[in-house]
Amino acid sequence: MKVQKVIKCKVVHLTRVKRELLTQEYENLQKFLQGDNSVKLYSANKQQAKRYYKKVKPDKEYPLSIRKDLIKVERKNTKIAKYWARIPVAGRRGGIWVAIKPHRDIPEDVEICESKLFRRNGEFYLHLTIQREIGFVKVETSDCVLYIPPSFTVNERTVVIAIDIGEANPIASVELWGFGMQRRNVKFLGKEIRAIRTHYNWVRKSVGRKKIKHAVKWIKQLGNKESRKVADVLHKATRSIVDRAIELKQQGFEPIIVFGDLKNVRKPHIKGKPRCRKNNRKVHTMPSFKVKHMLLYKALWAGIPVAIVNEAWTSKQCWRCGSTNTVVRKRMFKCKDCGLEYNRDLNGSVNIGNRLLGYMLRSRADVNQPETPPVYSVLVSDSACEGRSHRL
Ligand SMILES: [Zn+2]
Structure with missing residues (x-):
């Protein structure tokens, strides 16, 4: 690839x-x-x-x-x-x-x-x-997309860097070590975005109220400045995640970055009828879209494997017991079945990471016996990568 x-x-x-x-x-x-x-x-x-x-x-x-x-x-x-x-x-x-x-x-x-x-x-x-x-292959299954070396396996050196992309905490990342048994190095990145958004919303409003000449042009320019500032924050945040992965790789570990994607989010909502231009732009300028794009190309360029998993239910489900009988209130997440109280976005990240491990390992039950780890390797023939160059 x-x-x-x-x-x-x-x-x-x-x-x-x-x-x-x-x-x-x-x-x-x-x-x-x-x-x-x-x-x-x-x-x-x-x-x-x-x-x-x-x-x-x-x-x-x-x-x-x-x-x-x-x-x-x-x-x-x-x-x-x-x-x-x-x-x-x-x-x-x-x-x-x-x-x-x-x-x-x-x-x-x-x-x-x-x-x-x-x-x-x-x-x-x-x-x-x-x-x-980079010698990677792209593997697409019904639930995930993997960009990995052809012989990629999950083993005791694998570190899953799981990322949840949300609103209040644009990027919540956690490292899963030892087949998902340990969670380390929790990071919340991109929090500045909220302040930037609030500030520009306020400026826009006051410009609009004063009925200044060329107000429309002005507001447009403000919008450009805002998105540049947001992009800058996101660039730095994604860079720090990729740098951490590079560091782990240099120490002899095998990092893989995983994030969620709601399948269909970028597809037209009505079959055969494309989204209108305005809506299309909305989707493509969404910070989550930008974050995913940045993570993907920065990681791959550095030779770090990337996985994208289906994120449906990852915010509702309890990462510890898998129950969906849960309460999500503001930033807190509470499981009614096992009593787990957790940061909401972090719960999402752990779920996303576990989901990847679940795909890679045969079942979650096996993870409880890390001494004899079942290893599922994704072997792909070379033909899978032919003509698939990922444009960034
Ligand atoms: Zn639970």
């Missing part, structure tokens, strides 16, 4: 000639997209444009898409920049080399894929897509 990632780079220290060439190529692309076929444009860039932009809006700038085989990135460690990229432009054989400043180091063992050149406020940015083979 291949995983992809985008590295954002700023094009820096452009000489006058190179800036002119880039600007020309970029502006000619815009003219070409608006229907002017006579402009000078590198032929492959022209083909890419035809392939990608079927619908073109007037007054919108589109990035220049650069084909995989034409872009080249080298680590040169010159005085002005560590990295250089070759960009194909019309009128220059072999393109031009420009200095780039990536937001993080570009790993050595990656393949450079199709990338995009943007222009914002007169500056050029290159979004490099990099790809890596």
